[in-house]
Amino acid sequence: MSRPFIQSRPEIETEASETVLNMGPQHPSTHGVLRVVLKLDGEIVTDLDCDMGYLHRGAEKIFENRLYPMIPPYFDRLDYIAAVSNGLLYVETVEKAMNLEIPPRAQYLRVILTELNRLSSHLLWLATHALDIGAFTVFLWSFREREEILKIFEDFFGARLTCHAFRIGGMSYDAYPEFKSAVMALMDIFPKRLEEYETMLNENRIWLSRTVGVGIISGADAIDLGLTGPPLRASGVDFDVRKAHPYECYADLKFDIPLGDSGDTFDRYLVRMEEMRQSRRIIIQALEKLPDGPVMAKVAKVIKPPAGEIYHSVESPKGELGLFLVSDGTTKPVRLRMRPACFVNLQSLKKMAVGSLVADVVAIIGSLDIVLGEIDR
Amino acid sequence: MPLLLFSQPFMDSPLIPLIIEWSLKIFFIFGGLMTALAYLTWFERRVLAYIQMRLGPNRVGPAGLLQPLADGIKFIFKEDIVPLDADKFLYTLAPIMSLVPALTCYVLLPFGDKFVMPGLNREIPLHITHVNVGVLAIFALTGMGVYGIVLAGYASNNKYSLMGGLRSSAQMVSYELAMVMSIIGVLLQAGSLDLVEICKHQAGWFGMQWHLFTYPPTGIIGFFIFLIAMVAETNRVPFDLPEAETELVAGFHTEYSSMKFAMFFIAEYANMVTASAMATILFLGGWMGPFVDQFPLLGPVYFTAKVGFFLFLYVWLRGTLPRYRYDQLMNLGWKFLLPLSLVNLVLTATIALFFM
Numbered sequence A: 001m002s003r004p005f006i007q008s009r010p011e012i013e014t015e016a017s018e019t020v021l022n023m024g025p026q027h028p029s030t031h032g033v034l035r036v037v038l039k040l041d042g043e044i045v046t047d048l049d050c051d052m053g054y055l056h057r058g059a060e061k062i063f064e065n066r067l068y069p070m071i072p073p074y075f076d077r078l079d080y081i082a083a084v085s086n087g088l089l090y091v092e093t094v095e096k097a098m099n100l101e102i103p104p105r106a107q108y109l110r111v112i113l114t115e116l117n118r119l120s121s122h123l124l125w126l127a128t129h130a131l132d133i134g135a136f137t138v139f140l141w142s143f144r145e146r147e148e149i150l151k152i153f154e155d156f157f158g159a160r161l162t163c164h165a166f167r168i169g170g171m172s173y174d175a176y177p178e179f180k181s182a183v184m185a186l187m188d189i190f191p192k193r194l195e196e197y198e199t200m201l202n203e204n205r206i207w208l209s210r211t212v213g214v215g216i217i218s219g220a221d222a223i224d225l226g227l228t229g230p231p232l233r234a235s236g237v238d239f240d241v242r243k244a245h246p247y248e249c250y251a252d253l254k255f256d257i258p259l260g261d262s263g264d265t266f267d268r269y270l271v272r273m274e275e276m277r278q279s280r281r282i283i284i285q286a287l288e289k290l291p292d293g294p295v296m297a298k299v300a301k302v303i304k305p306p307a308g309e310i311y312h313s314v315e316s317p318k319g320e321l322g323l324f325l326v327s328d329g330t331t332k333p334v335r336l337r338m339r340p341a342c343f344v345n346l347q348s349l350k351k352m353a354v355g356s357l358v359a360d361v362v363a364i365i366g367s368l369d370i371v372l373g374e375i376d377r
Numbered sequence B: 001m002p003l004l005l006f007s008q009p010f011m012d013s014p015l016i017p018l019i020i021e022w023s024l025k026i027f028f029i030f031g032g033l034m035t036a037l038a039y040l041t042w043f044e045r046r047v048l049a050y051i052q053m054r055l056g057p058n059r060v061g062p063a064g065l066l067q068p069l070a071d072g073i074k075f076i077f078k079e080d081i082v083p084l085d086a087d088k089f090l091y092t093l094a095p096i097m098s099l100v101p102a103l104t105c106y107v108l109l110p111f112g113d114k115f116v117m118p119g120l121n122r123e124i125p126l127h128i129t130h131v132n133v134g135v136l137a138i139f140a141l142t143g144m145g146v147y148g149i150v151l152a153g154y155a156s157n158n159k160y161s162l163m164g165g166l167r168s169s170a171q172m173v174s175y176e177l178a179m180v181m182s183i184i185g186v187l188l189q190a191g192s193l194d195l196v197e198i199c200k201h202q203a204g205w206f207g208m209q210w211h212l213f214t215y216p217p218t219g220i221i222g223f224f225i226f227l228i229a230m231v232a233e234t235n236r237v238p239f240d241l242p243e244a245e246t247e248l249v250a251g252f253h254t255e256y257s258s259m260k261f262a263m264f265f266i267a268e269y270a271n272m273v274t275a276s277a278m279a280t281i282l283f284l285g286g287w288m289g290p291f292v293d294q295f296p297l298l299g300p301v302y303f304t305a306k307v308g309f310f311l312f313l314y315v316w317l318r319g320t321l322p323r324y325r326y327d328q329l330m331n332l333g334w335k336f337l338l339p340l341s342l343v344n345l346v347l348t349a350t351i352a353l354f355f356m
Helices: A059-063 A072-074 A080-098 A104-132 A136-157 A180-202 A207-210 A219-223 A230-234 A265-289 A341-346 A349-353 A358-368 A371-375 B002-006 B008-012 B015-051 B067-077 B086-108 B134-155 B159-190 B195-201 B218-233 B258-283 B297-321 B324-353
Strands: A019-023 A035-041 A043-052 A307-317 A317-329 A335-339 B116-118 B121-123
Touching: A019 B086, A019 B159, A035 A358, A043 A349, A043 A358, A043 B297, A059 A072, A072 A080, A080 A104, A080 A307, A080 A317, A104 A136, A104 A180, A104 A207, A104 A265, A104 A358, A136 A180, A136 B297, A180 A265, A207 A265, A207 A358, A219 A230, A219 B195, A230 A265, A230 A317, A265 A358, A317 A341, A317 A358, A341 A358, A341 A371, A349 A358, B008 B134, B015 B067, B015 B086, B015 B121, B015 B258, B015 B297, B067 B258, B067 B297, B086 B134, B134 B159, B159 B218, B159 B258, B159 B324, B218 B258, B218 B297, B218 B324, B258 B297
Parallel strands: none
Antiparallel strands: A019 A035, A035 A043, A307 A317, A317 A335, B116 B121
16 A cells, blocks of 8 residues: 555645645535645645546547437536536537528527526526635525526426427427416516625625635736636626627627626626626516527438538536537537536636635635536536 | 541531532533523524525424434434544544633623522522632633644644634634723723622613713724624634635534534534623623612523623624635734724723713
């Protein structure tokens, strides 16, 4: 037994006054099984390294051995907090490769469900981010609304977390009869609930001192590191896939892209809070415009995208989620390569966290909103 | 020695009834205290649950009232794990070091004035011992509690525990200063370090003689400094850095399980009650209240109610506030509370000298 059971893989050189702290993979606030190796001088972080792969399931390799209609369930298990966005990405990529026209009703339903999923994902982010900083009550309050959304999902998809009704070519079934009224009822109470959270946090001196000026990243650095989603927009860069390359029916809907200016943890918080309001706006518009008609286009029984390469991306709650599809015209993809939003966002952690304190690292990881299922795949 | 206890001269001396009185008081206070501490956890969980819109423990017994009992049984039967590389002696000593001073404090706290025992015609003071430097003794004992935490952090051989222990020692030393400074105003007014005397000094005038209201505004400023420092001293939200669960897993008691963990747990709650009792005695008139002169047994009732208010405050804070960061905590203690308490002290002394 001379060889240590767990090897400290990310090697960090230390001086006498410094300690190496292994944070994770089993740690309450690394949001799953992320392992962060911190080099500490007292409580100040002088260096850090992320070790990941504890949740690696070889998803991209599995895709290569599955028929096209068999793949969506795997996508639900990547970013399990935003399963709908993941499923949307896959079906849209294949539809784009096959040049399929999706019926408008299916497009609107997809947008409503994706935005509901954005709400539930952001609520979970708010909950865990607040808990990381110590606001225990916000954690449980957020779960209250998330529960309402998950109930709608359960009624629609039959599953709460790994939900998929999206099929290549549309939806596998239409909305259940009370869907519209259930979503509308939730949207009516939603602004009041958001205000409740903001009363708890926005003017709380402790919350402000924990988030303002913590983990700053400039717009230029954010672009260099490839950040997308709320962390990028909090740094003042106006980029949202929904506006930049509109997919589904986003071009018909009115919504704003909230931008921050200083790129600190508090701005990332504000951007996401405002995004929830905009998502609500999108959902209400889409519900009002929801057209009648079929939800499934005419699709061949055997799905064979023409040979070639295609890249498509959607705005998942975490950032730009991309998928690169290589097809050789058979029933199985040659290669499906993801551009994971969280993976790319996580690499900015070192830039943000070095020089701050241990407690800030936790706050910054929380503000990046990572999901290890998507990072490790 | 044992023989001496049963010798005739000793039996005749008035010491015997005194020993019986003491034993009974210790028995009732200790028993009542342990029950109260157990129910404090139930109270905290229930109140916190209502703040957070959930139910809290409600399965064991009516309204979950037997939950503390179930928790106790669970703690006893858990496996008592000592980490392989831990310093076993210090590891075992640490919970004792933190529990014993926390419980010893109750020997000194006055719960009420004297009352005459019907039938025996014997005057019984409602406190176990009467020390004329009670304030100092309590601060000395609560100051001892930090050794338990530091030792636990050191002996566990765990970096999280170590950081928790270090944070805790820094925090307690920093806030003890502000805490002691904030009560010097009270001591100036009462002219005594005796807890009973301090309580009696606040009698009458329908509570307007409480040190909270006297010498305005110094009483109120002192009270709030004491309140903040007391939350920090007991390592509770928003100053729960030594056990910050989302940063340090569980801080100094990460490695502890079973009764050793329960001892830390009891010590924390005992310290909460001590701090609340001190706030009550120093600023809210202790056991003083209407008709307490006619019915001395009302004293403990008023005292418990006032302490209960502070305990509710603890839970309320926990349900509302996020956690401070280490450096911000130090800044608050050294750069804000300590100077403010010094200014407050000078102000109190000035008022005492020129206006009273």
